[in-house]
Amino acid sequence: SLLLRWNEVRYSRRRGLPPGTMGWPLFGETTEFLKQGPSFMKARRLRYPPTPSHAPVRAAAVASAFRRHPCSALSSHAMNGTERNATELCHAVPGAASSDQSFGGKYGSLFRTHILGCPTVVCMDPELNRRTLASEGAGFVPGYPQSMLDILGPNNIAAVHGPLHRAMRGAMLALTRPSMIRAALLPKIDAFMRAHLHGWAGRRVDIQEMTKEMALLSALRQIAGISAGPLSDALKAELYTLVLGTFSLPINIPGTNYSKGLQARKKLVAMLRQMIIDRRSSGCAQDDMLDALLSGNEGTRAKLSDDQIIDLLIALIYSGYETVSTTSMMAVKYLSDNSKALEQIRKEHLDIRKGKSPGDALDWNDYKSMTFTKAVIYETLRLATVVNGLLRKTTQDVEMNGYVIPKGWRIYVEINYDPFLYPEPMVFNPWRWLEKGLESHPHFMLFGGGSRMCPGKEVGTVEIATFLHYFITQYRWEEEGNNTISKFPRVAAPNGLHIRVQDY
Numbered sequence: 001s002l003l004l005r006w007n008e009v010r011y012s013r014r015r016g017l018p019p020g021t022m023g024w025p026l027f028g029e030t031t032e033f034l035k036q037g038p039s040f041m042k043a044r045r046l047r048y049p050p051t052p053s054h055a056p057v058r059a060a061a062v063a064s065a066f067r068r069h070p071c072s073a074l075s076s077h078a079m080n081g082t083e084r085n086a087t088e089l090c091h092a093v094p095g096a097a098s099s100d101q102s103f104g105g106k107y108g109s110l111f112r113t114h115i116l117g118c119p120t121v122v123c124m125d126p127e128l129n130r131r132t133l134a135s136e137g138a139g140f141v142p143g144y145p146q147s148m149l150d151i152l153g154p155n156n157i158a159a160v161h162g163p164l165h166r167a168m169r170g171a172m173l174a175l176t177r178p179s180m181i182r183a184a185l186l187p188k189i190d191a192f193m194r195a196h197l198h199g200w201a202g203r204r205v206d207i208q209e210m211t212k213e214m215a216l217l218s219a220l221r222q223i224a225g226i227s228a229g230p231l232s233d234a235l236k237a238e239l240y241t242l243v244l245g246t247f248s249l250p251i252n253i254p255g256t257n258y259s260k261g262l263q264a265r266k267k268l269v270a271m272l273r274q275m276i277i278d279r280r281s282s283g284c285a286q287d288d289m290l291d292a293l294l295s296g297n298e299g300t301r302a303k304l305s306d307d308q309i310i311d312l313l314i315a316l317i318y319s320g321y322e323t324v325s326t327t328s329m330m331a332v333k334y335l336s337d338n339s340k341a342l343e344q345i346r347k348e349h350l351d352i353r354k355g356k357s358p359g360d361a362l363d364w365n366d367y368k369s370m371t372f373t374k375a376v377i378y379e380t381l382r383l384a385t386v387v388n389g390l391l392r393k394t395t396q397d398v399e400m401n402g403y404v405i406p407k408g409w410r411i412y413v414e415i416n417y418d419p420f421l422y423p424e425p426m427v428f429n430p431w432r433w434l435e436k437g438l439e440s441h442p443h444f445m446l447f448g449g450g451s452r453m454c455p456g457k458e459v460g461t462v463e464i465a466t467f468l469h470y471f472i473t474q475y476r477w478e479e480e481g482n483n484t485i486s487k488f489p490r491v492a493a494p495n496g497l498h499i500r501v502q503d504y
Ligand code: HEM
Pocket: 142, 157, 158, 169, 172, 176, 315, 316, 317, 319, 320, 321, 323, 324, 327, 381, 385, 387, 390, 391, 445, 446, 447, 448, 449, 451, 452, 453, 454, 455, 456, 457, 459, 460, 461
């Protein structure tokens, strides 16, 4: 009790912090957070009253400065010190007032806690969140856990800022832009999915295992034309270990997931470096992402060094792997549990096949017509995502809603369960995406926002949609056995998700 009390008193001495509890010294409330997940947020949303009335520090001054300068019209170069200070803070006060009004002003939207080794402010106000993500450089940088930064490498896109981030992001966007998907990636994805889903009828399939393999092999094919075989098996083994390491405590003792993750990184880097050497010496063009990166073609303009290309390839594989695999697995699960949604999505895909012979591939127009499929994918992502919240780190004291968030704290941007944006947020309801144009809503953040918005959004959605197309039009299925699924902090079926598959 004394330790808990001491820890609270320690933090409550700081003026201007949002309400909240800090838990145990060092460990904070990490255990509760990891155990309870969304309920942890919900309980605190209800516990703390609306924020505007709290605004204890300089709120009025900042608000009046902001009134003189609508955020969008400001350029930081043209401002004097006071004004700049006011704008840096503007994502707090005015946004808070307006968003709390437009979102009902019913619940608290900010609270402090201590999770994942850092003092953290959890923000559940969609407008504040949007502004936080849009404010890289003005007080916020990505705040990914140390283990992730160490294992994904010094040139990882998540770890770099400024011009290097822009160069790496530019290279990645050039590889994943819609014209590339239409011309080069979709045909590869289509051919891969057909082969991957071939011959499942009559089998008991662990859909978790199959979607993992699918996401990895599909990415490897797009990146370097690698098909299933010894090389993909070796890459797979190292990647699985690397992923586990990125979600661990950064203690480098042999045997820990962190230490194994670092070893896996070393081996992956060696394999990718060899791949680059082989590709250069072979001299033949292969029309894949690696070729584009090595030649600086396809608008990847700024030529990257080999080390940067290697970390970019690791980022491409890592970012697309768990996101695509778990969403595909969970879409199958939600469709199994919801016959009305299954009927509707199946009709959409059978209609697409009507105009085609069995061997015809999906084209861009087919993908664009998959309205309900996209709704199913987004709803699945929202409810069972690997990206539950986004982390930012403050690089200076920052005001939010009139509270002062100290330099070096983390902001946890909660994106998926806002009850005003998503009424009955815990219910699987894909139709909500058809009603209000939620995808173009400014508070749609399933793929992040601002200058870190996911560059793989469209490729990832195309992969999941193509997988669902061939799965749903060829097969029906039933769940078998006692499958359990945990959704937080990672989506996983610890003993697999088994289904019995039959021809449709
Ligand atoms: C459907 C599945 C996907 C989801 C839900 C998703 C989600 C996200 C989110 C929320 C972010 C923002 C992270 C932040 O702001 O801290 C992000 C960033 C990123 N995503 Fe995705 N992603 C998906 C698929 C992909 C795919 C397939 C790729 C690769 C082709 C990819 C590559 C990246 C990269 C490289 C970043 C970092 C961007 C930067 O820092 O500039 N993602 N993703």
